[in-house]
Amino acid sequence: MNDKINVLNSPPVVLPRxxxxxxxxxxxxxxxxVEQTEYESVKRxxxxxxxxxxxxxxxxxxxxxxxKDGLVFLPISRVKNYSGFIHEHIYINDIDQNTxxxxxxxxxxDVAKDFVDAHNNEVDHKSIGExxxxxxxxxxAFVKFWERSFDPIQEIAKETTGHxxxxxxxxxIIENADPNLYVHLRYFGIRIIPFxxxxxxxxxxxxxxxxxISLMKDIDSKTTDKLLKLINMPSKWDLYNAQIIVSHPFFMxxxxxxxxxxxxxxxxx
Amino acid sequence: MQVDKNMSTILxxxxxxxxxxxxxxxxxxxxxxxxxxxxxxxxxxxxxxxxRRDTIILHGGEVLSLPIEDFEYFLKAMYKLRGQTHIxxxxxxxxxxxxxxxxxxxxxxxxxxxxxxxxxxxxxxxxPELNKFYQKQIIENIEWLRxxxxxxxxxAVLSKCNAIGDKLETLIKWSKDNKIGGRxxxxxxxFWSKTLSQYQLTPEELKIAWIRxxxxxxxxxxxxxxxxxxxxxxxxxxxNLGCCVVNRCDYLTTACKxxxxxxxxARCDRCFQDGYYYxxxxxxxxxxxxxxxxxxxxxxxxxxxxxxxxxxxVNGDVRRKTYYCEAxxxxxxxxxxxxxxxxxxVLLTPDIPNYYNNYMNGQRINFVERFxxxxxxxxxxxxNNFDLGHEDHCxxxxxxxx
Numbered sequence: 001m002n003d004k005i006n007v008l009n010s011p012p013v014v015l016p017r018x019x020x021x022x023x024x025x026x027x028x029x030x031x032x033x034v035e036q037t038e039y040e041s042v043k044r045x046x047x048x049x050x051x052x053x054x055x056x057x058x059x060x061x062x063x064x065x066x067x068k069d070g071l072v073f074l075p076i077s078r079v080k081n082y083s084g085f086i087h088e089h090i091y092i093n094d095i096d097q098n099t100x101x102x103x104x105x106x107x108x109x110d111v112a113k114d115f116v117d118a119h120n121n122e123v124d125h126k127s128i129g130e131x132x133x134x135x136x137x138x139x140x141a142f143v144k145f146w147e148r149s150f151d152p153i154q155e156i157a158k159e160t161t162g163h164x165x166x167x168x169x170x171x172x173i174i175e176n177a178d179p180n181l182y183v184h185l186r187y188f189g190i191r192i193i194p195f196x197x198x199x200x201x202x203x204x205x206x207x208x209x210x211x212x213i214s215l216m217k218d219i220d221s222k223t224t225d226k227l228l229k230l231i232n233m234p235s236k237w238d239l240y241n242a243q244i245i246v247s248h249p250f251f252m253x254x255x256x257x258x259x260x261x262x263x264x265x266x267x268x269x
Numbered sequence: 270m271q272v273d274k275n276m277s278t279i280l281x282x283x284x285x286x287x288x289x290x291x292x293x294x295x296x297x298x299x300x301x302x303x304x305x306x307x308x309x310x311x312x313x314x315x316x317x318x319x320x321r322r323d324t325i326i327l328h329g330g331e332v333l334s335l336p337i338e339d340f341e342y343f344l345k346a347m348y349k350l351r352g353q354t355h356i357x358x359x360x361x362x363x364x365x366x367x368x369x370x371x372x373x374x375x376x377x378x379x380x381x382x383x384x385x386x387x388x389x390x391x392x393x394x395x396x397p398e399l400n401k402f403y404q405k406q407i408i409e410n411i412e413w414l415r416x417x418x419x420x421x422x423x424x425a426v427l428s429k430c431n432a433i434g435d436k437l438e439t440l441i442k443w444s445k446d447n448k449i450g451g452r453x454x455x456x457x458x459x460f461w462s463k464t465l466s467q468y469q470l471t472p473e474e475l476k477i478a479w480i481r482x483x484x485x486x487x488x489x490x491x492x493x494x495x496x497x498x499x500x501x502x503x504x505x506x507x508x509n510l511g512c513c514v515v516n517r518c519d520y521l522t523t524a525c526k527x528x529x530x531x532x533x534x535a536r537c538d539r540c541f542q543d544g545y546y547y548x549x550x551x552x553x554x555x556x557x558x559x560x561x562x563x564x565x566x567x568x569x570x571x572x573x574x575x576x577x578x579x580x581x582x583v584n585g586d587v588r589r590k591t592y593y594c595e596a597x598x599x600x601x602x603x604x605x606x607x608x609x610x611x612x613x614x615v616l617l618t619p620d621i622p623n624y625y626n627n628y629m630n631g632q633r634i635n636f637v638e639r640f641x642x643x644x645x646x647x648x649x650x651x652x653n654n655f656d657l658g659h660e661d662h663c664x665x666x667x668x669x670x671x
């Protein structure tokens with residue numbers, strides 16, 4: 001990973017294909033569903049904790065909701081406000097209208113305290129992953145990926161049995177993997193599992209995805225169907241010059257990312 | 270409807286069938302065909318051009334093929350907003366009714382022509398007999414416009430067919446003899462094309478052609494040839510950066526906006542090569558900001574170039590700087606030396622740190638204060654070091670990457 005430039009955190013952008021302008025609204029609904037599912041999973045006891053952001057203009061309502069749902073919130077840090085997706089928080093000291101409070105929600109105060117503690121000094125990714133309910137194999141893989149990349153889409157591809165490396169030295173092809181494990185469309189809201197899988201065949205992640213889809217359907221069946229339709233289509237992820245371009249049959253999306261001197265491409269068929 | 274501040278041109282794009290069928294047409298053959306909705310298109314035009322002065326051009330396919338009542342409908346809407354109109358055309362199908370409308374709506378005509386018939390061979394129908402007829406018609410129609418006293422300029426596409434060696438000299442002579450002013454653009458090769466690159470100039474060939482065209486301009490102040498005049502303005506800090514490709518054009522928003530047949534806004538038609546048309550819902554300048562730190566790092570002319578046209582990105586990659594970097598750099602360097610030859614102590618835009626962010630946001634350069642007498646010695650004259658090509662820019666380092 002080569003971070004020699006100041007990577008910009010400009011929000012992800014979607015350009016629908018001609019005649020598919022409705023995709024923008026679909027993505028908005030899907031993003032809301034994904035966020036709501038993460039929250040509900042803690043509320044319904046499917047996992048111990050989840051990350052949560054208090055927003056500057058709505059924190060009173062958010063605290064009320066968390067409390068009424070029988071959950072606790074503990075702050076971890078003050079971060080710069082952002083919309084959509086971000087690879088890394090920008091930590092700040094001051095608190096103002098441009099500040100998000102990054103923290104944790106849990107049913108149990110002790111779990112929330114442990115979660116906060118795991119962020120102190122050297123961040124304990126394995127413990128955090130465990131409290132978030134992620135599979136052990138994926139927690140271990142994450143630590144390995146994180147040393148090399150903030151966005152290990154190609155690294156996961158290379159761990160996937162049956163992947164093909166093209167002669168261009170840039171492209172990896174994934175065929176017959178489980179689209180429910182795809183995380184390369186998450187910048188635009190499209191994701192089922194909320195973590196990086198250790199491979200696109202990971203059995204533990206497949207089981208996780210099944211539970212998540214069931215929860216999503218319970219929350220909003222129609223939007224879940226839209227999500228499943230979009231995530232199951234072929235697509236291409238392409239990183240160069242700190243910009244990711246995702247080509248999908250319904251849209252082209254751009255997100256800023258980390259800088260790597262090499263171009264990286266993953267084709268999902 | 271909000272558009273970004275660096276919007277420069279609005280294309281009204283009814284996307285009608287084009288009978289001209291040029292060899293290098295970059296319209297994506299897979300683009301969905303749809304009958305235009307002229308009311309919706311004009312409604313969008315009125316919304317985005319309110320309180321702005323961007324040039325509006327009727328474009329997209331051969332606009333003279335539009336039914337005459339629709340052609341007038343678009344001209345009338347443009348005229349209402351700007352008090353004049355612009356179209357881009359090959360002049361194929363020009364009729365007396367068009368001439369009347371040009372006069373009524375004060376139309377500036379951009380003619381698509383690459384020189385005299387023997388150089389204009391990539392344009393027009395591919396059938397040899399039809400092409401002969403087309404070439405004859407263009408020449409006659411240019412004369413017709415001149416007889417009618419109607420203003421026109423041209424967009425000539427530079428390629429191996431008209432811009433190297435003797436062909437370039439023929440093109441220059443023809444343009445001067447016919448008093449044709451306008452734009453000399455490098456041929457755009459969409460990345461899906463398998464055959465067009467055979468006609469494409471190399472960056473070095475384009476640099477030679479642009480500098481040769483600039484020499485003619487500098488010897489004749491009546492010639493308004495681009496990009497020469499625009500690059501001079503960019504160097505001296507006169508007005509907005511021109512043309513669009515050097516004005517921080519990002520592939521997600523693009524400086525040029527296209528109003529599609531369904532009335533929605535799309536990007537510049539060069540970006541249609543990737544099969545996605547609509548525009549980002551928020552202004553973006555990411556490409557230039559990252560290029561400034563990577564491929565264009567340290568370039569003397571970055572502030573007035575921004576990495577060039579995204580559609581021309583190296584290897585068809587819109588995130589990269591223009592494939593023609595060497596030509597952009599070469600023309601700027603040539604012109605800067607000429608200006609400094611006249612005014613050794615002049616302050617030019619490459620001398621001003623962060624010029625784009627400071628001066629494209631409303632500040633102006635004080636023309637009086639930045640001149641010192643030409644008779645004073647400059648530092649570079651004293652040290653006999655006037656080679657701009659070897660000062661703090663990365664062009665030499667980047668050269669091998671392309």
